[in-house]
Amino acid sequence: MSVARPRFAPRAVLFDLDGTLLDTIADLAEAANRMLAELGRPLRPQDEIHRFVGKGIPNLVRRCLTEGRAASAAEIEAAVAVFRRHYTVVNGIHARLYPGVIDTLQAMRGRGLRLAVVTNKAEAFTLPLLARTGIAGYFDTVVSGDTLAVKKPDPAVLHLACARIGVSAGQALMIGDSANDALAAQGAGMPVLLVTYGYSEGMPVDTIECDGLLSNALQALDYIDQA
Template identity: 35%
Template sequence: MIKAVIFDLDGTLLDTLDDLADAANAMLTARGHPPHPVSAYRRFVGDGMATLVQRAHPPGTHLDEQELGTALRSYQEAYAQRWDHKTRPYPGIEGLLGALVEQGIGIAVVSNKGHAYTRPCIDHFFPDLPWGAVYGQRDGIPRKPHPAGALDAACDLGVAPEACAFVGDSGVDMQTGTAAGMVTVGVLWGFREAEELQAGGARHLIAQPAELLDLISR
């Protein structure tokens, strides 16, 4: 029986793609590189900010540690100015979260987005919900697909990993949930395709948020 649901953030709860792309394109333009169409960022996001910055640079661009740090700071400054400009919850997400809480199901977030941005996103878009844990990428904690963040969230929720569902839109999320011993649920409204989710180990796929309620009631 599922007693708690741990969600990814970008591409799962929130459609953040436009703001992520705008910030990365601002960084690229400032560094003399051409911008990408928003659609390209579907493949760039999901593995943390530093990886996004690396992927956004033209193919063959080598960034040493100092250059990557400079580019990352430029991206972070740009994102800090616009993280809430176009970002919105996906349709049906607010209703889903409310229904889970009403049913006594614990809720949490584990994201590869920097923790300094993850918490404000949750506080801004979902301010009245009793989150059991909210974790972005933190120093000293390996990012997904390592299960450390997911297991920390389960501990905070007071729920055994096998009684948690891990819900996300990428293969990385499915690998995370599998490594943590959780029920993996891939969402089809996010940034990646069903094939990636299945390859990552998705036990279930859902096309609408309300379908999660049906899954956990089985």
């Protein structure tokens, strides 16, 4: 028995960044390992660091220092500054757009949709990365992980993006890669599609409640009716 695919008629689409638009894991892992090396701690394989991405830089650094080891709050705080210094240098060097992303953004703009990025990545890294990968111009607004005092899964960041682009939460569609995106969207009352190729903190993406799974961003267009 096949289940009918839901259809939405949004006026805006809100995109997650890491793991949805851009494959950034190599840069994040490199900055994390440069930090660990500088602090005299054992390096971690990229696959492990992959599971630590999703709740922003302080969480990534904390997990790099504390998984299987101990670190004080003061050590973690100092390490965040070390990570940021290294990530400033490597941010965007290996980052790549996922297949289908540019065509998806172009098609959505062509349909008159307003587009936004809502990421847990700090703004000092988000804006240069969007510029460096050539996609900054597609978005009407960008809400980063330190724009507000809260991040995804708190729906406040999605509400802010909607307010900035002049739509209600019910007129937006979220596209992300993790439970942080799904929970934020559900909290804001908007549908959410999840890509299957991103970073979901080690959680199988098909176990996360959502309105559809995408193996390529272009498949999002199949869910969108013209308003």
